[in-house]
Amino acid sequence: MSDLKRSLSEAVAAAFAELGIPEEYGRVTASDRPDLADFQCNGALAAAKVVRKPPREIAAGVVEKLSGRPELASVEIAGLGFINLRVSPATLSARANEIAADERAGASLFESPRRVMVDYGGPNVAKPMHVGHLRASIIGESVKRLYRFRGDEVLGDAHFGDWGFQMGLLIVAVTDEDAFVRNLMERLAQGSGAYSPTDERRVLDELAGRVDLAMLDRLYPEAAAKAKADEAFRDRARKATAELQAGRYGYRLLWKHFVEVSRVALQREFHALGVDFDLWKGESDVDALIEPMVRELDEKRLLVDDQGARIIRIARESDKRELPPLLVISSEGSAMYGTTDLATILDRRRSFDPELVLYAVDQRQADHFEQVFRAAYLAGYAKEGELEHIGFGTMNGPDGKPFKTREGGVLKLHDLIEMARAKARERLREAGLGAELDPAEFEDIAHKVAVSALKFSDLSNFRGTSYVFDLDRFTSFEGKTGPYLLYQAVRIKSVLRRVEAEGHEPGRIKIIEPAERELVLLLDAFETALSEAYDKKAPNFIADHAFKLAQAFSRFWAACPILQAEDETIRASRIRLATTTLRQMELALDLLGIETPERM
Ligand SMILES: NC(=[NH2+])NCCC[C@H](N)C(=O)O
Numbered sequence: 389m390s391d392l393k394r395s396l397s398e399a400v401a402a403a404f405a406e407l408g409i410p411e412e413y414g415r416v417t418a419s420d421r422p423d424l425a426d427f428q429c430n431g432a433l434a435a436a437k438v439v440r441k442p443p444r445e446i447a448a449g450v451v452e453k454l455s456g457r458p459e460l461a462s463v464e465i466a467g468l469g470f471i472n473l474r475v476s477p478a479t480l481s482a483r484a485n486e487i488a489a490d491e492r493a494g495a496s497l498f499e500s501p502r503r504v505m506v507d508y509g510g511p512n513v514a515k516p517m518h519v520g521h522l523r524a525s526i527i528g529e530s531v532k533r534l535y536r537f538r539g540d541e542v543l544g545d546a547h548f549g550d551w552g553f554q555m556g557l558l559i560v561a562v563t564d565e566d567a568f569v570r571n572l573m574e575r576l577a578q579g580s581g582a583y584s585p586t587d588e589r590r591v592l593d594e595l596a597g598r599v600d601l602a603m604l605d606r607l608y609p610e611a612a613a614k615a616k617a618d619e620a621f622r623d624r625a626r627k628a629t630a631e632l633q634a635g636r637y638g639y640r641l642l643w644k645h646f647v648e649v650s651r652v653a654l655q656r657e658f659h660a661l662g663v664d665f666d667l668w669k670g671e672s673d674v675d676a677l678i679e680p681m682v683r684e685l686d687e688k689r690l691l692v693d694d695q696g697a698r699i700i701r702i703a704r705e706s707d708k709r710e711l712p713p714l715l716v717i718s719s720e721g722s723a724m725y726g727t728t729d730l731a732t733i734l735d736r737r738r739s740f741d742p743e744l745v746l747y748a749v750d751q752r753q754a755d756h757f758e759q760v761f762r763a764a765y766l767a768g769y770a771k772e773g774e775l776e777h778i779g780f781g782t783m784n785g786p787d788g789k790p791f792k793t794r795e796g797g798v799l800k801l802h803d804l805i806e807m808a809r810a811k812a813r814e815r816l817r818e819a820g821l822g823a824e825l826d827p828a829e830f831e832d833i834a835h836k837v838a839v840s841a842l843k844f845s846d847l848s849n850f851r852g853t854s855y856v857f858d859l860d861r862f863t864s865f866e867g868k869t870g871p872y873l874l875y876q877a878v879r880i881k882s883v884l885r886r887v888e889a890e891g892h893e894p895g896r897i898k899i900i901e902p903a904e905r906e907l908v909l910l911l912d913a914f915e916t917a918l919s920e921a922y923d924k925k926a927p928n929f930i931a932d933h934a935f936k937l938a939q940a941f942s943r944f945w946a947a948c949p950i951l952q953a954e955d956e957t958i959r960a961s962r963i964r965l966a967t968t969t970l971r972q973m974e975l976a977l978d979l980l981g982i983e984t985p986e987r988m
Contacts, residue, residue, distance in 0.1 A: 425472035443469025512549030528748035548670030556629030576638030751779035781854030840870030895960025
């Protein structure tokens with residue numbers, strides 16, 4: 389099964405080839421004048437320069453070769469040498485029926501599946517998630533679903549930030565604040581070092597009653613600020629980090645407790661957002677790999693001493709600007725952020741052997757990833773091109789800077805979802821929706837509307853672009869928004885319920901009206917949208933498609949009565965068009981990580 393665009397491209401390319409012109413000029417795109425054509429080919433204009441013939445002459449040759457083909461209602465030259473194509477109603481109907489019968493709503497599977505890993509979310513212990521993490525989660529989740537849908541074997545990993553300096557900061561902050569924990573740490577440090585699992589359980593239980601999420605949330609920002617201003621404090625935190633990494637027993641337990649408390653809370657937030665990781669591994673998981681890795685890097689002569697630190701030089705002749713080396717071991721002897729990333733590449737290779745690893749992380753970390761990737765290629769941990777940073781811009785406030793709360797702090801994911809939910813309730817009431825539903829269902833719908841608003845407004849921009857956070861606009865039921873799409877999907881569901889209640893059945897699709905034609909052309913374009921999104925790792929192509937599909941359905945709905953259709957075969961055809969549109973729309977939304985309610 390092939391989409392119309394692809395099969396027409398093949399036919400047009402063959403016509404070009406017959407004229408002795410390279411096939412690549414025969415590519416066909418959706419027409420930008422739907423009133424004149426369904427598809428167009430601009431290749432004659434580009435080929436003209438190469439084969440030195442007037443474009444209209446080339447176009448005329450192609451048109452001649454194509455005319456008479458049964459799948460085309462017309463093929464014409466337009467303007468300077470464009471080729472306009474219109475598909476015959478029979479071909480369009482056949483394609484519509486094919487999509488209708490297809491569980492994947494016309495989307496093909498990727499021909500050669502790969503093992504792909506998506507590294508996304510990237511939350512940190514005790515540090516509140518900021519909007520960068522929100523975007524990483526939303527984009528990464530969508531890319532993961534898309535790759536899986538196309539047939540790749542995909543694992544998503546949260547890559548939890550549970551190692552490094554922030555842990556030392558937290559240890560110092562908590563022991564300073566709480567005398568009991570301080571004494572406990574001292575007592576454990578003096579012990580023989582041999583403790584049983586029962587001891588461990590007892591200590592963890594003691595900590596559980598004292599050190600909770602609220603405490604960590606409160607202490608971390610204070611400690612981070614203090615470390616900037618107070619050198620002695622910073623040094624103590626560094627020392628604690630080194631001791632933790634060296635395996636100091638009490639610190640290990642305290643750390644384990646921090647990680648547990650944070651993880652439970654974070655997973656709850658992610659779940660509310662419809663983000664689910666296959667692996668919840670962290671930076672700490674590769675700790676044991678670091679020492680042997682450093683030794684091996686040394687043997688490969690990749691490590692260079694640099695004022696007491698150990699680095700890998702990754703600069704290349706062809707670089708347009710200077711890229712600093714990767715810092716592997718700091719002068720204090722600690723492993724760094726990049727070191728854990730490098731060890732993680734090694735770890736993933738051993739466990740899953742991915743052919744592609746996509747990192748959905750803020751664009752501002754582009755240099756970091758370039759350093760890590762090059763070091764990995766040099767060390768032979770991955771092949772050139774197997775590691776890819778899919779960066780994104782920021783979500784900004786009205787001032788054009790990364791979004792902050794009114795108090796100037798980082799926005800917590802939890803608060804963001806709450807805000808969106810409150811707004812969604814308000815919007816639903818304004819629109820008179822859900823009034824007759826019971827409170828639990830109303831809440832569920834408000835939640836789905838809220839999540840759709842946040843996700844769709846994020847994913848409808850190309851990921852590299854920054855955008856302004858505007859909850860009023862995001863939650864509107866009008867315009868290019870998540871709630872608009874949910875509303876359209878729910879509308880189709882409700883008409884289909886009536887169809888069923890009145891005992892009507894779907895039947896073969898037969899395209900008659902222009903609005904039906906337009907709708908089928910869009911259903912056909914799903915494949916193009918998906919492959920574009922796949923190739924560019926850019927869900928905005930799916931978001932765009934879903935929006936255009938909803939609009940086309942709206943026009944179809946206005947022009948082509950379903951329940952009041954003239955006769956039974958027309959009604960059956962339109963019912964089938966509606967069920968097919970709904971299936972494709974829900975699939976597209978699901979790839980964006982958006983769930984549709986049954987009603988509103
Ligand atoms: N493999 C990675 N480095 N993934 C991104 C992690 C993001 C990091 N925890 C941060 O908050 O900035």
